[in-house]
Amino acid sequence: MSGRRMYFMTPTFRPVGGVVKIFDYVNHALAFGYEPVIACPEKYKAGLPVFEISRFSHLTPENGIRFVALEQAGVGPDDFAFLSWPSHYPILEPRIGRGASHEQVISIVQNVRWANPTFERGYAVRLLSRPMARIMTNDVVLEACKPYLNESSMTETIMLGNDSAFFARERLGGFKGPIKVGYTTWKSDVGDRVAAMFRERGSGFRFRAIRNPVGWKELKKLYQWSDVFLATPLVEEGFYMPGLEAMAAGAVVITSDAGGNRAYCRFGENCLPARFENAGDYAAALRALRGYGAGEIEALRRGGYEAVGRHTLEYERDRFGGFMEKLEGRLQRNAGASRGSL
CATH class of the missing domain: 3.40.50.2000 (Glycogen Phosphorylase B;)
Structure with missing residues (x-):
């Protein structure tokens, strides 16, 4: 698990709960050797609120972190994309390249409202049926979403951590x-x-x-x-x-x-x-x-x-490492099976 690019899609640099969790996973990705690229409609500036949180203060261009517009996130054959907001998937989908698996898109589902047919006009529920890798932040969220989940895709619960x-x-x-x-x-x-x-x-x-x-x-x-x-x-x-x-x-x-x-x-x-x-x-x-x-x-x-x-960032990070190890292995096996069928 090293050197592969991972795009993180976030709607803002304000430190609201869901955004903070995206940035926690940026740190987790760095810990396992991935190259994070942060995609946001806001432009990076030093001193923005989320970067005033000490554990995110090192996420700067000077330290090699790239910041791009939301529409520049994409998935090439060796890339991953990490998203939380349902509305970000339509931006990303056209940029999933030839040779990339849909499971190179990782969706972290942070709220039971994904299973509510009125949330995002039902798009969130429909999106649960699409093939992609998923992280559920607790078992309550998993149980709410389970009836709508794509059964062929990899889904795991990683209990939410906090500083x-x-x-x-x-x-x-x-x-x-x-x-x-x-x-x-x-x-x-x-x-x-x-x-x-x-x-x-x-x-x-x-x-x-x-x-x-x-x-x-x-x-x-x-x-x-x-x-x-x-x-x-x-x-x-x-x-x-x-x-x-x-x-x-x-x-x-x-x-x-x-x-x-x-x-x-x-x-x-x-x-x-x-x-x-x-x-x-x-x-x-x-x-x-x-x-x-x-x-x-x-x-x-x-x-x-x-x-x-029971809700530590260290536990969350280690579980994410295991998740990515399984996901990478799964992608390699699937790619091998596809080549073998040619």
């Missing part, structure tokens, strides 16, 4: 003073509705929100400030990373069930449940936490720390 050490904070004991509650609002206003229910003086709670998508430094401050984090996923999520990041910071997480977050959520063991968009449920969970003893709080935190330990 949770960046957010880590070790905490002991119960809550002291007013319970500090953090949340974000760019996916839901349920946090604001919960905060409004505790406006009266002496409620025993303090609330803090981030209202626009921000970088990791701002999120780290919020997670580490919060005794409790109100996770507000969309109704369909592949993973919902903020819940795991808040657990790494030792915050007790209250969250709804978005499907994909069951990869790490164990209700009653490392987080507390609330129905989707139900402010009353979140408020009830907060009131219940006020009565928890130090041992009960520590048990929830401990469960969170254990979940964080």
Whole structure:
């Protein structure tokens, strides 16, 4: 596994969850000797947000990383392409060259919504039936997509990894003073509705929100400030990373069930449940936490720390190495079989 070019298609250089995962796989590809080329509609400039994340700061033209327009991604006989957004495949497909296998396109499926016939007007579901190699980011995503998958193509689950050490904070004991509650609002206003229910003086709670998508430094401050984090996923999520990041910071997480977050959520063991968009449920969970003893709080935190330990970038990288070894072997066998039939 060395020297082969791999195009990585990304819609933006903003560090949103799906984009960050694309760049994690850029690093994984480098670790196994591939030549990554990053294809994006935005032009590379030093200091763009995703490159301010320390583990991506080395991905620069000065270090030999090529950046091209999205339409320049392609698959020659010795190339691979790596994509996450369904809308990128129609851009890539005409550029899959003669002599290249469709399994040289690697699709990472990060969300259960791929199996939703209304997502991308049904194109994502149809795309699951096309021949290409696929990585599913957890078993929930796999089960959602399985009825539509091309059975002749290689598909593996590689559990999502995260650089949770960046957010880590070790905490002991119960809550002291007013319970500090953090949340974000760019996916839901349920946090604001919960905060409004505790406006009266002496409620025993303090609330803090981030209202626009921000970088990791701002999120780290919020997670580490919060005794409790109100996770507000969309109704369909592949993973919902903020819940795991808040657990790494030792915050007790209250969250709804978005499907994909069951990869790490164990209700009653490392987080507390609330129905989707139900402010009353979140408020009830907060009131219940006020009565928890130090041992009960520590048990929830401990469960969170254990979940964080199962989702490492090192594990993800090693599984990707095994995936590529199998894929390369499969491509060689298929090419040999084709030559033998001539």
